[in-house]
Amino acid sequence: MTESTASPSSSPSASSSSPSAGSAVVRTRFAPSPTGFIHLGNIRSALYPWAFARSKGGVFVLRIEDTDVERSSDASVEVILEGMAWLDLDIDEGPFYQMQRMDRYREVLASMLEQGLAYPCYMSTEELDALREQQRAEGLKPRYDGRWRPEPGKVLPTPPEGVKPVTRFRNPLDGVVVWDDAVKGRIEIANDELDDLVIARPDGTPTYNFCVVVDDADMQITHVIRGDDHVNNTPRQINILRALGHTPPVYAHLPTVLNEQGEKMSKRAGAMAVTQYRDEGFLPEAVLNYLARLGWAHGDAEIFSREQFVSWFDLDHLGKSPAQYDPEKLKWLNSHYIKTGDPVRLAALTAPFMAALGVDVDAPGAPDWVGVVTLMKDRAATLKELADSAVMFYREPAPTAEELAHHVTEAVKPAIAALRDALTNVDWNRAAINPVFKQVLAAHTLKMPVLAMPVRLLVAGTTHTPSIDAVLELFGKDRVLSRLANGIA
Structure with a gap:
C-alpha cells in the first residue's frame, strides 16, 4: 500500500495484502455518511476507534462515505469535521471521500467481472x-x-435489448461465514441465507457494501469498530473481501445508544448535533469523558482524563448492552470540569457567550474577567450558565420595586449607610471588606442576611450571589460606593 497524505483529495492505492496481515500497525477508521448532522451516538463510533488506535500506537483514518449524492451535503461534512476537531479526535490519514474514489471502484469491479467473481444481472x-x-x-x-x-x-x-444490468457479487452457495466479534462474540451466518448482492447499479455506480470493502482493503484497516446496525452487512463484506484475496479485519459492533425515551438515538428523535453541545457551553473534555463511559468501562472510574482513557482503552471492556443517554449525568460531568478547570482557559471559552449577551468583558473599567470566572464557576453546569450568572458584573442593576421594598427597608438603610461610610477608607479586597461587615452588623445588632441581601440587590441587581465580600471586591470600590449611595438616597 502506498501511504496517503492527510489531505481531502488524497486517495489510498490498491494493496495486494490483506487488511490485517498487510500491516503490523493497528489501523482503525471512522466512516460517517454526511446525510445529516452527527450526534453523540454517531461520534461514539469515532471515539472508540480513535482511542484504540492511540492506545496501540496505530493509525486512525477518516473516510467520508458520500455516495448518497442526493442526501449528502457539505454542511454535514463540516459538522463532522468541526465535531471531531472540537473533541480533539485527531486523524492520521484523510479525510478520504468515496466520490473521489470512483475510478478505483470501477477498476475493481472490472477485475471481478473478468475473474468471474461478479456478473451482470438483467x-x-x-x-x-x-x-x-x-x-x-x-x-x-x-x-x-x-x-x-x-x-x-x-x-x-x-439479455433484453436496451436494458442496462446491475452487477452482482457471486456469493458462495454453501459454507458458513464466521467471525469472532470483539463485542458480540462468535457469529455464524450460513451462505445459503445470503443472495448475490448488487455491487453496482445499472449506471455503473458502486453500492455501499462494495465501496466499504474496497476502502477497508486499500486502507489496510485492521479493526472495524462500528455500530451494530452494520452486523447484517458484515457477512457480505467478509465474503467480498475474501473473494478479493484479503483477510477480514477484526470486527467490533457497538450496541445502540438510546435516547432518554429508550429509543435509538437519532436526529428524527430529537438528538442534538455534536457541535450544538459546544454551542450550549459544554466542555470537550466533559463530552469525551461522558461518551467514553457510554458503552465502555474501566472498573468504577467515572471521571478520568483523556490521557487515562487512551491508556486504559481496550476492546475487552466494551459493553454488550445498549447504553442510554442521560443528559443530567453529562451536565454533572460538565459542572465538575468547570469547577476544576483553569480559570484563564474558562474565561477565554466563556467570553463568546458574554459577547452574545452584548457584554465586552475587556471594556475599560470592567471588572476583572478572570476573577469573575474564578468566583462564579462553581455555580455553573455549562459555560452558557456561567455567562448568564456573570452578566451582573457588567450591567447596571435593575431590581424591581417589589424587591427593593422587601429588602431595602427603612429599618436597614442606616446600616447600609454605615457600611458605605466604613468601606470608603478600606483597602479594596475581600480580606478587608469582611471585617467591615461584621463591625456594622454588631453595631446595628443585625444578622448577615438582613444586611447582605439589600447590598447584593443594590450592587448586583440580584440577591443570589456568592460570598458578598468576594462579589464587592470584583465590582470595585467606586462602583460599590456609588450604587449603595444611590440605593438609599
Whole structure:
C-alpha cells in the first residue's frame, strides 16, 4: 500500500495484502455518511476507534462515505469535521471521500467481472418485486433467485435489448461465514441465507457494501469498530473481501445508544448535533469523558482524563448492552470540569457567550474577567450558565420595586449607610471588606442576611450571589460606593 497524505483529495492505492496481515500497525477508521448532522451516538463510533488506535500506537483514518449524492451535503461534512476537531479526535490519514474514489471502484469491479467473481444481472426491479411477492406467498424468504448467475452447464436467458444490468457479487452457495466479534462474540451466518448482492447499479455506480470493502482493503484497516446496525452487512463484506484475496479485519459492533425515551438515538428523535453541545457551553473534555463511559468501562472510574482513557482503552471492556443517554449525568460531568478547570482557559471559552449577551468583558473599567470566572464557576453546569450568572458584573442593576421594598427597608438603610461610610477608607479586597461587615452588623445588632441581601440587590441587581465580600471586591470600590449611595438616597 502506498501511504496517503492527510489531505481531502488524497486517495489510498490498491494493496495486494490483506487488511490485517498487510500491516503490523493497528489501523482503525471512522466512516460517517454526511446525510445529516452527527450526534453523540454517531461520534461514539469515532471515539472508540480513535482511542484504540492511540492506545496501540496505530493509525486512525477518516473516510467520508458520500455516495448518497442526493442526501449528502457539505454542511454535514463540516459538522463532522468541526465535531471531531472540537473533541480533539485527531486523524492520521484523510479525510478520504468515496466520490473521489470512483475510478478505483470501477477498476475493481472490472477485475471481478473478468475473474468471474461478479456478473451482470438483467433482472428488472419489477421482476424482482414480483419474485419476492411470490416467495412471501409461499412462505419463503424473499431473495434474488440467481437466474442470471453463470454456472457450469447453465444456459442464461438472452439479455433484453436496451436494458442496462446491475452487477452482482457471486456469493458462495454453501459454507458458513464466521467471525469472532470483539463485542458480540462468535457469529455464524450460513451462505445459503445470503443472495448475490448488487455491487453496482445499472449506471455503473458502486453500492455501499462494495465501496466499504474496497476502502477497508486499500486502507489496510485492521479493526472495524462500528455500530451494530452494520452486523447484517458484515457477512457480505467478509465474503467480498475474501473473494478479493484479503483477510477480514477484526470486527467490533457497538450496541445502540438510546435516547432518554429508550429509543435509538437519532436526529428524527430529537438528538442534538455534536457541535450544538459546544454551542450550549459544554466542555470537550466533559463530552469525551461522558461518551467514553457510554458503552465502555474501566472498573468504577467515572471521571478520568483523556490521557487515562487512551491508556486504559481496550476492546475487552466494551459493553454488550445498549447504553442510554442521560443528559443530567453529562451536565454533572460538565459542572465538575468547570469547577476544576483553569480559570484563564474558562474565561477565554466563556467570553463568546458574554459577547452574545452584548457584554465586552475587556471594556475599560470592567471588572476583572478572570476573577469573575474564578468566583462564579462553581455555580455553573455549562459555560452558557456561567455567562448568564456573570452578566451582573457588567450591567447596571435593575431590581424591581417589589424587591427593593422587601429588602431595602427603612429599618436597614442606616446600616447600609454605615457600611458605605466604613468601606470608603478600606483597602479594596475581600480580606478587608469582611471585617467591615461584621463591625456594622454588631453595631446595628443585625444578622448577615438582613444586611447582605439589600447590598447584593443594590450592587448586583440580584440577591443570589456568592460570598458578598468576594462579589464587592470584583465590582470595585467606586462602583460599590456609588450604587449603595444611590440605593438609599
